[in-house]
Structure formats: structure tokens, C-alpha cells
Amino acid sequence: MACMLLFSRVVPSSNRHTRTCICLFSLSLSLSYLCYCLIFSSDAIMQKTSDSTQNCMRLMSDGGKKLLHKSLFCTLSSDSRGTRELSLHQGNQSNGTLNLNTVWNNTDRPNNNTGNVKFGNKKLPNAIIVGVKKGGTRAVLEFIRIHPDVRAVGTETHFFDRNYDRGLDWYRSLMPRTLDSQIAMEKTPSYFVTRETPRRISAMSKDTKLIVVVRDPVTRAISDYTQTLSKTPDLPSFQDLAFQNQSLGLVDTSWNAIRIGMYALHLENWLRYFPLCQIHFVSGERLITDPAGELARVQDFLGLKRIVTDKHFYFNRTKGFPCLKKPESSSSPRCLGKSKGRTHIQIDGDTIEQLRDFYRPYNIKFYEMVGHDFRWE
């Protein structure tokens, strides 16, 4: 319209046809220029992205850990590099995509990968922490996932016990993206005591590596009860639940908190589907006193280089547990959340002694089966 007005002054009104032509010509020129700008600016963006992706793929195919770190690093946009580089070099990466926000005070959440960088494929887990509840499963998962060759689902999927009907594709979709060189993991502690789980995992893959974090069954039962009590304050007493008849020493094995600790019984079921060498047992006690030692064995079992070592841990006096050293770049806590490492309710010595007597034969059988004495006395 502006063009018509302008030209109505310059070109005589008799020559309306010429005026329209000139206007159309200018309009098409403007549009062409606009298109040109759009095409070339988007090309420049695409060029940058594909350059960095190719660079990454090249670096990744080189395989080495340093190169892998570089490959993660190189996909970041230049303005974010400064802030992320430090945490990467300090082992705070979340493998595959950058975990910009390793949430330690809320560890039951999935990886909080807020970066846009996505590569690798979702695959079914190569290794699963199958138990035991209150054994220290969260600590093992959080400690092992700082390894650059491990990626893990943060939440408990409960696929093999509660969600099996959803199918393997659903299960796979929950997995983090992994490179071929990385292993995918999840942890659901209830698997260890669920009858169908060993068969189902074996049907998924006979090669799945299994990790069981075991802990003195008496302490484990008290820990389990303490957790339930924190959610259900009007729960009957521990003794009421643990015994059918306490004066006769009759333990109630139908109570889950007791049943879970009968490790030998559950293990028998697993050994029907997996050879013992495919199951690794972590000592829940040593995990607290020597996390690096336990993690060394876990890494060996998973066929990983020993990258998680004692230099990653420190003992936090306030929490009373080992925590991960935090990177200087981050102020986020690196201890497990408040629900891990609770103060247990007080149980009288006689009750503890009765439960020790009850568990002793199961413990001895378990030590024999796994070829290791965990010294739960």
C-alpha cells in the first residue's frame, strides 16, 4: 500500500499499469532478500551443529576415556562450556548426556539431565541391583553411576515385579541413552524377594549381571520397620509384628521385614536361573566403612576400569556416612538423602538375640552358598 502511494506521486496517474508493475517488482525483491537471509542464517546454525556432532562421533569412536570426556564436552554450546567444564573434569558427568544437576539430596528422582545433548541408544539394562531393601542399594547405584561407563535409571522401575505387563519396550524406554561402550543399570530392591523376577530377567537376557547388597538381616529388619513407622506412626510395635509368640520365640516369617532377611531361601530361587558367578554380593556393612573397596569389586564384576576410588569419598561426620566429594564448582550436597541413614528405633537386647538365633541357620546357609562369611553376629 505504501508503495502504491509513493509511486502515485512519482508516476503519472494515467500510467497505473506501470505503477503496479514497479510495486510488484520491489515487493518480490524484498521477499527474495528476506528468504536469502533466512536460508543463510539457518544454514550457519545447522552447519555448526553437524560439525560438533561429527566431531563428537569421531572422538567417541576413539574410545578412550579422555576422548569420551572431550566428546561430551564438545557438543556443548560455547557459552555454557565455562560453567560445565569443571564438573566434568571432576567426575560429575552423567555419561551420554551431561547431568547438570546431580541431585544427591533427592536421590529417588531420575537423572535430572537438563542438557539438550542427546546421543546413544536406549537399551535394556546390562546390570541390575536386585536387592535387598534397606541393604544400601541407593548408595551402590549413586556411587557406581559416577563411573563414565555407567548410566542408570534414578527411579525404581519395578518392571519385573509390578509392571511386567507393560512389556520390554516400555522397560527399555525408561532406560537412559547409552553409548555402545557404556552399561545401563537400574535398581529395584524388591526384585530379590519376588518369586517371578529371576525367571523374567533371565527371559530378557541370560547375560544380565545381578548385584545384591546384603546387610545383617536383624539390622535390616529394624531399618525396614523404622522406615514404615516414619510413614505409618500408629504401626504396632516391632516385637508385635516380628513374633507370632515372643515368649516361645516363634518368629513371624510372613512379615516382610523378617522374610526379606532369609537370604538363602531367596537366593535358591535365583540360582535356578543364574549361575552364582553372575551374581555379585555387596556387603552393606563394608559399603559404609570402606565404600571404595566395595566399589572396586563392583567395578571388577561389571568389567569396568576402576575409576571410582577412595579419592571420590569422604566421611561426613554430621551424616555419619560416607558421601561423595563435591566438585568445587557445585554447592549441591553429595550425601544421600534424609531417608538414608536414619536413626533406628531402639529394640531391646533380648529381642535382638532372639532374632539372631532365628537368622543364624539362614545366614550360615547363605555364607555357604555364596562362599563368603559376612560375619553377622
Ligand SMILES: Nc1ncnc2c1ncn2[C@@H]1O[C@H](COP(=O)(O)OS(=O)(=O)O)[C@@H](OP(=O)(O)O)[C@H]1O
Ligand atoms: N553412604 C551412605 N549414605 C547413607 N546411607 C547409606 C550409605 N551407605 C549405605 N547406606 C545404608 O543404606 C540404607 C538404605 O538402603 P537402601 O538404599 O537399599 O534403601 S531402599 O531399599 O532403597 O529404601 C541405609 O539404611 P538406614 O541406616 O537404616 O537408613 C544406610 O544404612
